[in-house]
Amino acid sequence: DGGITQSPKYLFRKEGQNVTLSCEQNLNHDAMYWYRQDPGQGLRLIYYSQIVNDFQKGDIAEGYSVSREKKESFPLTVTSAQKNPTAFYLCASQPTPTTNTQYFGPGTRLTVL
Amino acid sequence: AQSVSQHNHHVILSEAASLELGCNYSYGGTVNLFWYVQYPGQHLQLLLKYFSGDPLVKGIKGFEAEFIKSKFSFNLRKPSVQWSDPAEYFCAVNARSGGYQKVTFGIGTKLQVIP
Numbered sequence: 312d313g314g315i316t317q318s319p320k321y322l323f324r325k326e327g328q329n330v331t332l333s334c335e336q337n338l339n340h341d342a343m344y345w346y347r348q349d350p351g352q353g354l355r356l357i358y359y360s361q362i363v364n365d366f367q368k369g370d371i372a373e374g375y376s377v378s379r380e381k382k383e384s385f386p387l388t389v390t391s392a393q394k395n396p397t398a399f400y401l402c403a404s405q406p407t408p409t410t411n412t413q414y415f416g417p418g419t420r421l422t423v424l
Numbered sequence: 425a426q427s428v429s430q431h432n433h434h435v436i437l438s439e440a441a442s443l444e445l446g447c448n449y450s451y452g453g454t455v456n457l458f459w460y461v462q463y464p465g466q467h468l469q470l471l472l473k474y475f476s477g478d479p480l481v482k483g484i485k486g487f488e489a490e491f492i493k494s495k496f497s498f499n500l501r502k503p504s505v506q507w508s509d510p511a512e513y514f515c516a517v518n519a520r521s522g523g524y525q526k527v528t529f530g531i532g533t534k535l536q537v538i539p
Contacts, residue, residue: 344527351433353514353531354468359524367524401468408525409518412458415468 314338315416317402322421324396331388332419334402342405343385344413345369345377347398354401360385361408389421396423426451426519430530437505438538445500445533447489447515456518457498459489460529463511471513474498485509510537 315336324330334343342361346354346369356369360379374393379385385404389396399420403413431446449455459471472483479491485508489500498515515530 342525346529351531353430354529356527356529359526361524367526369526370528403468405527409456412470412473413460413516413527415460417467 315402315404315414317400317416317419320417320419322419324421324423326423327391329388329390330396330421331386332400332402332421334385334387334416336383336385336404336414336416338404338406338414339382340404340406340414341382342408343379344403344405345375345385345387346401346403347371348401348418349398357387357400396421426455426517426521426526426528428515428517428528428530430513430515430533432533433531434534434536436536436538439507440504443500443502443505443509443535445513445515445535447498447500447530448496449498449515449517449528450496451517451519453520457489457491458516458518459483459487459498459500460514460516461511462514462532468514471500505535505537507537510535 318333344359345357355371358377360366376388401418402416405413427450429448457474460468461471462468474481474491482488512532514532518527
């Protein structure tokens with residue numbers, strides 16, 4: 312089955328702990344993106360990557376880190392520096408960075424206790 | 425920096441009423457425009473997109489949108505809403521920013537359909 316997978320669906324962590332959210336795609340897409348979705352704020356871009364071993368900060372990158380060592384994987388680490396980490400996190404991929412549509416994963420809901 | 429404004433955050437319509445959701449963007453160059461929909465408990469999925477050509481684009485489920493370049497707008501329309509349409513609708517812009525293509529989403533419009 313082709314698609315984007317995010318795991319786990321629900322994640323709970325204690326305050327002060329780093330946590331890594333997984334995003335994998337087998338669509339052979341070049342570009343991958345991380346968003347967080349909060350009520351009333353839509354989707355805000357955290358980080359994006361247009362090619363392996365390269366990534367760019369989005370609009371709200373503070374307190375987050377990413378890596379893109381493989382084309383199919385774009386993990387997001389929520390660090391203890393992120394002041395308000397409880398949110399719904401969406402990963403997306405896109406065939407090329409320019410004119411194509413984004414395909415979204417099912418999301419991970421992170422709750423920091 | 426590019427930005428997207430969705431003017432109506434919450435829209436309530438009667439079944440069969442016509443729908444128009446506003447979307448304006450700010451960016452001076454070439455843009456690709458999208459409307460995505462998120463039904464309750466489901467993934468975000470593409471409704472329609474504009475890259476070039478005919479500014480009136482048709483999407484799935486009877487939705488259409490018109491790109492008006494002079495107004496920097498890409499409003500979503502449907503002639504008659506149905507019970508299956510309640511969802512959150514997001515407008516998005518893909519444009520060049522700092523040497524990279526970047527996607528910016530609006531804050532979303534939640535649609536409610538009442539008897």
